[in-house]
Amino acid sequence: MSLESLFSSLSNSISVNSKSGNSAKSDPKSLLSGLLGSGGAQGALGGAASGALVSLLMNGKARNKIQKNAVKVGGMAAIAGVGYYAYQKWQQSRQDSPPPVPSQAINAPVTIAADTPPPLPADLATASFQVKVTGELPMKMVLAMIAAAAADGTIDSVEMTALADAIDTSPLEPAEKGRLTSALNLPPTVEEIAGLANGPEEASEIYGAALTAIEVDTPSEHLFLRRLSRALKLDDQLTATVHETLEKA
Template sequence: MLDPKKLLDDLLGSQIPGTGSTVRDKAGQAAQMAKDNPLAAGALAAVLLGTGTGRQVTGAAIKLGGLAAIGGLAYKAYQNYKAGNEPAQAPASGEPELLPPPADTAFDPAQAPQGEAEFTLTLVRAMISAAKADGHVDDDERKKIADKLKLAGIGAEAEKFLLAELESPLDLDTLVAGAKTDAQKLELYTASRLTIDPDTRAERGYLDLLAGRLGLPDALVDHVEATVSAAKVPAGNAPNSPW
C-alpha cells in the first residue's frame, strides 16, 4: 500500500540506509549511490528531483519529516509576511531553526479538508512537476529512473505512482485545484520551491506561473523564497555529513 508521508519524506531528503547522510547530500552522485547501494531508495529521489542543485534542505527538515517541514516553512513565511518583517536570512553559522506549524493553524496537516494523505500526494505531485520544469526528465531520463526504481525496492505502488507522474504532462489546473485552502496553496508553492533552486529561465518561469495560478501576492512569494533559501545549505556541508 502506498504510504504518501513516507514517499514525501523520501523525496525531500530521507536517510540513506547504512549512512549518516541524506539523499540530498549526494545529489550530484545519485547514480553512483544507486549502484553502490541498490537498496537505498533515497538515491532515486536525488535523480528524480534533479541532480543539478547544489543546495539541500538542512537536517532539521529531515528530523521533522517532509509534511511538517513544508508546513513549518510555509507558516514561517506567512507569519513574516503578515507582520511586515524583512525576508528571512540564513544564520551566520549552524542550522536555521525549523519548527512544525502550530496545531491550531490552517498549516497543521491534520486540518487538511481533503484528508492528510490526499494532500500529501498533492505535494508530491507538485514536487515532481517542479522537477520536470527544466525539461531534464526526458524519455532517456525516465528510463534511467525506472531502472533505478526497480533496484531501489521502494515498493510496487510507489514505483508505479512515481513513473506515472513522470509520464504525465503538466496539469496545473489539477495541481492548483488540489490546494483547497489559502494555507495549502502556500504549502504547495513552498514544496515546489524546496524541490528546485530556480537557476534557469524555465524553472523560474514555472515557479512564477505557479505562484500566479495560486493567487499568491508577490511579497508573500518573496518571503517563501527567502525562508526556503535560509533553510538550505550547500550540498555536502550539512552537519554530520561524511562527504
C-alpha cells in the same frame, strides 16, 4: 535538475562518514534513504512517496539547507515546513500592518478579527515540527515537485530511470505508483497542481515543495514558478517569503 549534481553534493558527507568508520553511509543510495526514507521520516511521508524519490526530486542546494530538519521530522514535513513557515510569517506581517482605518470608523467599537493568525513559529525547524503532512498533501507536493523538475522541458533518461526505480521500490499502493508514474511521463500543468490546493496555507506548502525541486536558473523555470504562483493565487509578498524562507534555511 541533475542527478550528477545531486550525487556529487553527497561526496563530502560520504567522505566524512567513511573517515569516521561509518561504512553504512558510504553508498549514495543508502545515504539518501537514511536521510529522508527511514525512521521518523517514513511516518512523515504519509504513504505518498519514498524517501529516495523525494531526495532525487530535490535540488542539491535545497536538500543541503533542510537536511537537518528532514532527519528530525521526516522529508515531507521538512519540505512542507518551508511553505508553512512562510505562510505563518506572511500572516503575521499582515496582522502587524493592518490596512488604514477609514476616518468615519475611527470612533467605532474595537473588534478582534476572527482569523487572527497563531503565534509565529520561532524558526523553520519549529515550523517543521508543527506542520501537519497528512491526507493527500504529500502526494500533492510530490506531483508539484515532478512538474517543477520537468519545467525546463525534459527529465532526461538517467533521471527518469532513477525516479521510476524509486517509485517502483517504494512502499506505495499500486494506484499511488501509477499516479506518480503517469506524472513522470506527463507532468501535471500548473493549473492541475493549483486545483489540488485546499486553501492558501496548503497552496504555500505546495509552492514551497516545487521550489525545492528547481534550480531557477533558466527562463523556463522562472516562468514555471511565476505561473504556478499565480495559479495558486499567492500574492507577491507571500511568494517572496517562501523564497526567502528557503534561501535562509
